[in-house]
Amino acid sequence: MQCPVGVRAQSPGADRASDEFHCHSLRYQSRFSMLPFESFSYPFFDLSTSADHRALVAAHLSTPDVPILGDHTRGLKALYVHIPFCDSLCTFCPFVKWVGTPERIAAYLAALHVELETLGATPRMQGWEIDSVYIGGGTPSVLNEEQIAALMRGIRANFRLAADVEISFEFEVKSVTPEKFDALAELGVTRVSFGVQSFDPEIRDMVHITATLDQVYNGIGWASERFANTNMDMMTGFPGQDTAHARRDARLAAESGIASVSMYPVDYVMTLPGWQERIRSGELPRPAMLDDRSRMFHEARAALLETMGEQNMYCFGDSTAPATRYMFSTLYGGYRDEAVGVGPGAYSFIRGLAWMNDADERHYNATASSGLLPITQSSSYHAYEKGLVFFPKRLTFDMRDLKVLSLDTVYAERIDRIVTAGHAELVGDTLRLTEPGKLVYSELMAHFFADPQQRLYHRVVNRLSEQVGVIDETEWKAGADRVAAMGATNALPGASSRTRHKRLPLITAR
Secondary structure: OOOOOOOOOOOOEEEEEEEHHHHHHHHHHOOOOOOOOOOOOOOOOOOOOOHHHHHHHHHHHHOOOOOOOOOOOOOEEEEEEEEEOOOOOOOOOOOOEOOOOOHHHHHHHHHHHHHHHHHHHHHHOOOOOOEEEEEOOOOOHOOOHHHHHHHHHHHHHHEEEEEEEEEEEEEEEHHHHHHHHHHHHOOOOOOOEEEEEEEHHHHHHHHHOOOOOOHHHHHHHHHHHHHHHEEEEEEEOOOOHHHHHHHHHHHHHHHHOOOOEEEEEOOHOOOOOOHHHHHHOOOOOOOOOOHOOOOOHHHHHHEEEEEEEEEEOEEEOOOOOOOHHHHHHOEEEEEOOOEEEOOOOOEEEEEEEEEEEOHHHHHHHHHHOOOOOOOOEEEOOOOOHHHHOOOHHOEEOOOOHHHHOOHHHHHHHHHHHHHHOOOOOEEEOOOEEHHHHOOHHHHHHHHHOHHHHHHHHHHHHHHHHHHHOOHHHHHHHHHHHHHHHHHOOOOOHHHHHHHHHHOOOOOOOO
């Protein structure tokens, strides 16, 4: 295979691999680069907007879907169900989660069932046919078999599921048994996924992943006996990790017996402040710089490609274990693709509106149990360009959407620029990301932000970095320079913002 995806088992060291990766002459400053914050949902929330968020969402949910004139495809519909409990908490994980007691779990599930009923009874949801259900967390497998069965009954009672619905269920190897997997299969679950993050014992200990590798391999074996679509999540760019570690992790994942592997870069502005403080204090190693972490990610991708097929920017496997429909066809889909979420902190988006649930456990339980939607923020915006923004993650974009969604006058020139630069190519009605384009995929996402969304991205990154304080001056400048080169000049803070960040507690080299 031609480089840059040809780092191979016969390449003995990082230097040779790096040389292979540099075989393409890219037009922008950084050959291996990503944005400081790339694991975002789109559109961004405008937190400066004052509104009655619950009333705004209720108004949208009270109206049925209206087809897009001249449309050539039906948008996908998805339901996300959040189970916010874990046996133990990973120190970097930013998701809404707690260590649960039986009493807390029971109280939460009672509130969740009421929210399913409340949301499912709205006119908008009554008209939906759900293509994918994603039960995530937290750790859904901490529920016992009776609780899981009741949850599935609640989903089916309140939402109409498509005949070929994908139902994904996240598990943790400490809370599964062969009998629990049997129950999931009998309940109609079609895909199971779990996080390993790294096989390296030091990294696992650093982030407080307490499952043993024996438990990991047992879980893979039990799941694979019952499901064709099994997935493992991995990450690159941990403190102290280098490209050799990243390649080894990827190869171990590919050889583990799992059907598919999802590989993600650590997004530091999304990790927990306490974990960042351990880095700043020197208790944990200083992570590699942003572009070096990008190199790790692409080297890990190349290692997976030695034995697995590419499904999108993050996912690898074959047709028997496709990437989750919820995330890569809906959350990262186009304007028509819509999803609603239930549970604390759950995110929803329908055409023209995005909203978020209350993330506080007691507030959520009280509000949801009363029959009110537990919404704390919303943002109105028709993200017609959403499919273009996420095209670099999905690797393709249907060019017919330019005309149908009236994007051609604004985005034709931007598409032409990346095609001319060699980062994408047109094949019939399909825009495809090229191998050089994959090395700058996150900057290409910023290239397609609409102007108001660029400004919101700026605010989001500022706010997150003030909360976490992880990004240093070098990373800010590198990110700002490369995004400016891609034509999305407002996507990252300029000089004035970088000056403000000099007052933040920055990471320093050890």
